[in-house]
Amino acid sequence: MNVQFSSLADVKKELLGMDDRDVIKTTQWPLYEILAHCAQTIEYSMTGYPQMKPKIVRNTIGRMVIKKFLKQGYMKHNLTAHVPGAAKIEKQGTVREGNALLLKAINDFEEYKGPLAPHLIFGELSKEEYDRYFTMHIADHFSELQLAS
16 A cells, blocks of 8 residues: 655554554554654654664765655565664553554654754755654555554
């Protein structure tokens, strides 16, 4: 399923409706882990990523890749890649618990007024670029979800 959101506000609407659905099947990680991973990536934009690619990568290849994603309006990436250096998401929870984590991360990001940390691959991003990137990142992960029949 190809999922697209226009903004993090659209993502929030989707999350708020997700609690009422039947079980959702995933092809890679459990749904809680997907939601927690997406929340983790947003949180790192405010606190700093635990491990960074070399500056030369962030300033060259990383910039080219994020510009491509932003221009085309979607991204495809390895849906089983954890954030380098981050603690593995061991806990598994309910859809409601995962939604709460991701909603909190989105709300914290929207309200955040401080300097944003460089992305581990893409380097310096504006708040608008991060917003668009997070929206595409979440949509890519949500593209693997299937409603249980």
